[in-house]
Amino acid sequence: MIKVSEIKGIHLAYDRLKPGDYGTAQPPYSFKMESDLKIALEHCVDRLVVMGWANDIDTILSAGAYVNKAGAHSRGIAIDLDGVVLKNGTVLTAKSAPEAPYWRFAAMLALEFGVVLHRMYNPQHADHFHVDLSRIVEWGGAKSQVQLIQAILNSHFGYSLAVNGSLGFATLGFWSTVIGEQITDASSAFLKILNMVVEHG
Ligand SMILES: [Zn+2]
DSSP, X not given: OEEESEETTEEEEEOOSSTTOTTSOOOBOOEEEOHHHHHHHHHHHHHHHHHTOGGGEXXXXXXXXXXXXXXXXXXXXXXXXXXXXXXXXXXXXXTTOOHHXXXXXXXXXXXXXXXXXXXXXXXXXXXXXXXXXXXXXXOOOOXXXXXXXXXXXXXXXXXXXXXXXXXXXXXXXXXXXXXXSOOSSHHHHHHHHHHHHHHHO
């Protein structure tokens, strides 16, 4: 494992040391992680550049990467993301960020991480994104993935779907309309809508 306190010029900070620290600017902190996780986070920053957001972000707030608990955290390939501190001092948290930037950020994460647990997934993830590399980036029909598609269709394309993780005719139909083709290869259709949101907002 390696220690990482900065990703391509953006600081990493821990905002869970004391109650009340959540969503507040904190000094850089060294997180223990596998180098694959650092590389994935570097790719995320590359995408933030494409989105026009990278220059505005001073710090990414995290609730931890390597942690001695069950699952991908114990392997050093997971990180919990609480929010970002902008250079102008504004803090956007996973808990309170407006829908459109929140789901655009989620789409960006889903292009790098096979597992992205977001605030609609369950109450435990209401205040942070959990992302990890335990699965490759592809369509698996997971509840978190279906909800991501539904939330994106609502926040970026004006639909009003229930974000319930159930892949019904309405979700499939709107998804197909947005990408302009039939959904035959779901992984390709998944990447297509994620890329649309990341590249064009
Ligand atoms: Zn986590």
